[in-house]
Amino acid sequence: MSTYSIKDLEQLSGIKAHTLRIWEQRYNLLSPKRTDTNIRFYDDDDLKLILNVALLNDNGYKISKIASMDMDELRREVMKLTDRTLTHDDQIHALTICMIEMDEDRFDKVLSTNILKLGFEQTMMNIIYPFMSKIGVLWQTGAINPAHEHFISNLVRQKLIVAIDGQVANGEGKKFLLFLPEGELHEISLLFASYLIKSKGNKVIYLGQNTPNEDLMTVYKIHQPDYMMTVITTSPSSEHAQDYLHSLSARFPKTQILITGYQVIGHDLDMPVNVKLMNYIRDIKDFLDEINLVSEVK
Structure with a gap:
C-alpha cells in the first residue's frame, strides 16, 4: 500500500490542500491515518476517492452532494461523465483515476473513445502525451510509485506500436x-x-x-x-x-x-x-x- 501526504493529493487531484482540509472537517470526506510519530498520511483508497471527487466537482457537482454518495454511486457518476465528451483536462483526470486503480479495461475504453473522436495523433498530442508528462513528474517527486508508471506506460506503448505498424x-x-x-x-x-x-x-x-x-x-x-x-x-x-x-x-x-x-x-x-x-x-x-x-x- 502506498502512502500520500496532503501535498501529494493536491498534486494528483489539482485540489488545494487548504480546500481538502476544509472538506475533511466539514463533510468528513477523508479520514487521514497517523504514523507512530503522529504524522498524518493518506492511503490508496483516500487517493482514489479524492480523484473521483475532483472530477465530479470540476464538472459542476456540488461538494455537499458528492459527500453524500457512497463509493459505488460515486464511481457510477464518474463513469457516466467519462463516457460523455469532456475537456482534455477532464480526460487526463479520468486516465489518472484509471492509473491509480490500475483499471486496464477502463483505461482502454477512455483511450479508444478519444481516438475515435479525435484521431490517434490528436489524442496523443492533447491527452496522452500531457498525461504521460504529468505522471512522469509525479513519479519523479514520489507522488506515485513506479508500478503505476509501468502499468500505464506498457498500455500506451502497446497502442503506439500498433499505430506505428499502420x-x-x-x-x-x-x-x-x-x-x-x-x-x-x-x-x-x-x-x-x-x-x-x-x-x-x-x-x-x-x-x-x-x-x-x-x-x-x-x-x-x-x-x-x-x-x-x-x-x-x-x-x-x-x-x-x-x-x-x-x-x-x-x-x-x-x-x-x-x-x-x-x-x-x-x-x-x-x-x-x-x-x-x-x-x-x-x-x-x-x-x-x-x-x-x-x-x-x-
Whole structure:
C-alpha cells in the first residue's frame, strides 16, 4: 500500500490542500491515518476517492452532494461523465483515476473513445502525451510509485506500436535514426516521435531503449541517416547532459541531431551547431512539416 501526504493529493487531484482540509472537517470526506510519530498520511483508497471527487466537482457537482454518495454511486457518476465528451483536462483526470486503480479495461475504453473522436495523433498530442508528462513528474517527486508508471506506460506503448505498424513510408522521405542513450528506458516519447515521423512519409530506423554507443555507431555507418533523434528522461542526468551533447555532436558531425527530454529542457545548455533542442512534442511535428515543405519546394 502506498502512502500520500496532503501535498501529494493536491498534486494528483489539482485540489488545494487548504480546500481538502476544509472538506475533511466539514463533510468528513477523508479520514487521514497517523504514523507512530503522529504524522498524518493518506492511503490508496483516500487517493482514489479524492480523484473521483475532483472530477465530479470540476464538472459542476456540488461538494455537499458528492459527500453524500457512497463509493459505488460515486464511481457510477464518474463513469457516466467519462463516457460523455469532456475537456482534455477532464480526460487526463479520468486516465489518472484509471492509473491509480490500475483499471486496464477502463483505461482502454477512455483511450479508444478519444481516438475515435479525435484521431490517434490528436489524442496523443492533447491527452496522452500531457498525461504521460504529468505522471512522469509525479513519479519523479514520489507522488506515485513506479508500478503505476509501468502499468500505464506498457498500455500506451502497446497502442503506439500498433499505430506505428499502420504507417508505411513512401520511399521519398528523409531517413531518421531513433535511439535512447545507454541507461535510458523511458521510450514513450521516442515511440510517438517514430509514429509522427512515419506518418509524414519518412523512414525510421528504430533502436529503442538503452542503445550502446558502439551499436549506435555501427547502425549509423550502415544507414547514413539524414537525422538522428533521442530523448533524455533520466539518463544521462542533467549534470552530465552537456558533456553527452558535445560527445554526440562530435561523433556524428554531419548529421542533425534532434534532442528532447526532462534532463535537457529548461537547463540552459549550450547546443552544438548540429544539435537542435525540441522543447515540446509539437516542436517535432512542426519540424517535420518544415522539412516536408522544403522537400516539396525542391
